[in-house]
Amino acid sequence: MPKIVDRAERRREIAGALLRIVAREGVEAVSVRSVAAEAGVSGGAVQKYFxxxxxxxxxxLDMTSEFLEQRWKTLDQSGNLLDLLLRLLVEAMPLDEQRRAEVIVINAFTARAAVLPSWAEFIRTGYDELAEITAQYLSKAQSAGDVRDDLAAGDLADAVLALTDGFANRMLTSADPAALLPSLEASVRTLLAPRVQSSGCGRR
Amino acid sequence: MPKIVDRAERRREIAGALLRIVAREGVEAVSVRSVAAEAGVSGGAVQKYFxxxxxxxxxxLDMTSEFLEQRWKTLDQSGNLLDLLLRLLVEAMPLDEQRRAEVIVINAFTARAAVLPSWAEFIRTGYDELAEITAQYLSKAQSAGDVRDDLAAGDLADAVLALTDGFANRMLTSADPAALLPSLEASVRTLLAPRVQSSGCGRR
Incomplete structure (x- = not known):
């Protein structure tokens, strides 16, 4: 099926051009013409594929999630699940050009979704899926004893997502984004680490 | 100084018109013409005042901070400083039209700052000031025994700001924003509440 493969590949190239424009100049710089120029194709080609x-x-936007998933797959998955979660979160922070572009894009989409109901629906679905996946992960980590289990996995997932978003956002305009990493790590650990049992005073 | 007062008032009216447009249609809908129309003045008047x-x-953008400060002043300032902080945070959440507009505006500014260095500088200064004020508040709360003091006030401030931003952002596209409040409250309390002393096993 060379034709289908080619079509999928061409769509990715054009969408990649859009992401570069958004990351460089903002969402308002996107037009059929600017995307075509960036992708090196004609305006008609853009309209043929989308x-x-x-x-x-x-x-x-779906492509940015894919990029993140691909990086996650390259991480060492072994060991403590809270440590692994922290490695995942760092992968979502805007600490190099590629990740910076992804955060800018997600940001621009969220800002736009706030004034466009059809986009809001789309962004909401994405958030809900991510919250669900995070809650499942945290529930597994609770069972493994790597994350506190005195709070619901769903509430912890909401908190982790909010912290991730908030830190990523702030890093976007920070003069030294990496300087915020210790605060991110301390927050997540403080929030999620298993409670120390009040042992040492008699048996249970 | 009636003339100066009038000038300040006119500037606020025009800026208020800009905020309404951003909240309703997004930052890309802002032009001298659209702001003038929304404010009910001529394009020349807009250019005269800005x-x-x-x-x-x-x-x-400065006006949105002012709105928030004004609401904060109306809050009951007595009692536990962690409880007061939570009341402050709820005031920053997009739970009615006015607060929703403010979050949309801040969001749109952040997205734009990511691709415009002069805006980045401005947003960064605002973040840094807010982090400083929050850290001072938390330090006071630590001294009062209302907030844990085993972590630095600065790190806690970063975490509180990130949580606030992250939850506000998610509420923007959420079908039921208020449903996220318990998670916000649980996160902030879990992160900030004074550690329970491991008492009950002998005297100190």
Whole structure:
């Protein structure tokens, strides 16, 4: 099926061009013309591969999740699940050009979703899925004894997502983003680490 | 000085019109023409009161901080400082039209700051000031015994700001924003509450 493969590849190239424009100049710089120029194709080609601009934006946003998932797969998955979670979170922080571009894009999408109901629905679904996956992960970590189990996994997941978003956002405009990493790590550990049992006073 | 007062008031009206447009249609809908129409003045009047569009944006962003400060002043300031902090944080959440507009505006500014160095500087200064004020507050709360003192006030401030931003952002596109409040409250309390002393096993 060379034709289908080619079509998928071409769509990725065009969406990649959109992401570069958003990361460099903001979401308002996106037009069929600017994306075509960045991708090195004609405006007609952009329209052939994406029937609407919204279609193109959604595909591009999905691509940022994929990038993150791919990086996660390269991480050492062994050992303590809280440590692994922290390694995952650092992968989502804007600490190099690629990750910076992804955070800018997600940010721009969220800002736009706030004033466009159809985008809000799309962003909301993404958030809900991420919260669900995070809660499942935390529940597993609770069973393994790597994360406190006196709070619901769902509440902990909401907190972890909020911390991740908040720190990523602040790093975007920070003069030294990496300087915020210790605070991120301390927050997540403080929030999630198993409670120390009040042992040492008699038996249970 | 009626003239000066009038000038200040007119600037606030124009900036208020900009904020309404951003909250309703996004930052890309802002132009001298659209702001003038929303404010019910001429384009020339907008340019008379703000020499550049950037000037107008900055003034408008400062106004959102003022709104928040005004609401904070109306809160009961007595009692436990951790409880008071939680009441302050809820005031920053997008739970009604006014607060929703403010979060949308701050979001749009942050997204834009990511691709405009002059805006980044401005947003960064705002973040740093807020982090400083929050750390001072937390330090006072630590001295009062209302907040844990085994972690640095500065790190706790970073965490509180990140949680606030992250939850506010997620509420923007959430179908039921208020449903996230218990998670916000649980996160902040878990992170900040004084550690229980391991008492009950003999005397100290």
């Amino acid at each position: 029937s609407t601009k919204e279609d193109l934006f959604r595909f591009a | 020499s550049t569009k950037e000037d107008l944006f900055r003034f408008a």
